[in-house]
Amino acid sequence: MTELMSQAYSFGEGRFIPPPQMRVLPRSPENPLEWAGLESHAALNIVDLANADSCAFLATADLGKVFENGSFEVLGRLEGSDLRGCSLLTV
Structure with a gap:
C-alpha cells in the first residue's frame, strides 16, 4: 500500500478538493499510456x-x-482490480 502525504477533503456530494501540491489526472481505463478527458x-x-x-x-x-x-x-475500482484501502467504502 502506498500512503500519500497530502489529503484531499470533501465538502459534500463526494467531490474531493486536493491541496496545491497534489494533482489528480484522468487516464484511459483501457490504455494506461493515454489520457482521458475531464469529467x-x-x-x-x-x-x-x-x-x-x-x-x-x-x-x-x-x-x-x-x-x-x-x-x-x-x-x-477498475473492473478486475482488487478492493483495497479506502475503496472498500464505495462497495
Whole structure:
C-alpha cells in the first residue's frame, strides 16, 4: 500500500478538493499510456509532491472523474482490480 502525504477533503456530494501540491489526472481505463478527458469515467493518476522521500507519482486502479477546477470523485475500482484501502467504502 502506498500512503500519500497530502489529503484531499470533501465538502459534500463526494467531490474531493486536493491541496496545491497534489494533482489528480484522468487516464484511459483501457490504455494506461493515454489520457482521458475531464469529467469522463477514467482511471486516476495522482501526483503528490509532498511525497518527497517516496514515490510521488501513482497510477491507481481507482475509477473516477476529474473536473476542470482540479476536484475529483472516486466512483469505485477498475473492473478486475482488487478492493483495497479506502475503496472498500464505495462497495
